[in-house]
Amino acid sequence: MACVVCGAETKGRALLCERCFGRMEDPLSLLPSALDPTADVRLNQVASVCLRIGPASTGDLNFSKGMEPALRLREIMSSESKDQMPVFVDRFLAGLGIGLRLRGDERLPRRGIVWSMLQGAREIEFEGEVWARASTRMGNVEALLVREAMRLPIERSASVPFAQSHADAARRLYERGSHSPSLERIVLVNGAVLLHFQGDTEEALRALDGLLSSETSDSEKTDIRMWKAWILADEGRNTEALQVLEDIPPEAVDYRIRRVRRVAGGKE
Ligand SMILES: [Zn+2]
DSSP states (O other): OBOTTTOOBOSTTOSBOHHHHHTOSOGGGGSOOOOOTTHHHHHHHHSHIIIIITTOSSSOOOGGGOOSHHHHHHHHHHSSSOTTHHHHHHHHHHHTTOOSSOOSOOOOOOOHHHHHHHHHHHTOOOOSHHHHHHHHHHHHHHHHHHHHHHHSOBOHHHHHHHHHHHHHHHHHHHHHHTTSTTTHHHHHHHHHHHHHHTTOHHHHHHHHHHHHHSSOOHHHHHHHHHHHHHHHHHTTOHHHHHHHHHTSOGGGOOHHHHHHHHHTTOOO
16 A cells, blocks of 8 residues: 555555654644534633633633633743643633543544643643543543544554553543542543553453443443443444443433444444
8 A cells, every 4th residue: 555645655554654644743633523613612602711711719810811722821831830721621622522531422623722732731730620620631632542543544653652652641641530539430431441442452341341340320331331332343243232232221322322223233
């Protein structure tokens, strides 16, 4: 095969060569992104209070310093304490549709700011619930990157180390998330799914089974079963996938569960 960008011969049916992959400036361009012209409107309407004035403990945040996220980020990064970072990252990623629970069908609208924000937030340490939430959301973005790198036809010599380093980053972020009791279980589920994204499917299924058999809420059970079925269907193990879905009570069935069922060849 040949690289679609430079035409060089590639190994293993890859369509992007190691060199061109290495030239990619924004890794998030690997993600399936949403052409979502409403995202900025949503940010202004839904998250405006937090993004503009936030639950600020210091008085240095006001409208005149800009409500535009890119400006806010620059301002925060250049401030000494960077103490507005947690609430900014948490609200911004939530506004872009990145939840605490990894869903797998997230569509991150293209914003150059997102990658620079992730890089900027990587080395900063804070205490508290908001940072744990922000970190969990960032971990989910990293996990999605891992999946795309492993799924797309990129030369393995480039994609495997890339996926490994982003999986490591995701785990560090989930570890921060686990500092919050309310997120402890959520990051365990996300981390189990990440194993599958990396190609370690059996390990992922074992981890999900372990979480399913431990004490957990009904809604979390549904989430875990959805993921189990998703992973099994991903592997072509459709009969097992449909079996897992049968344990989900009808009132908990949502569009994602219906979709997995469809993919696994079950009835709507
Ligand atoms: Zn190339």
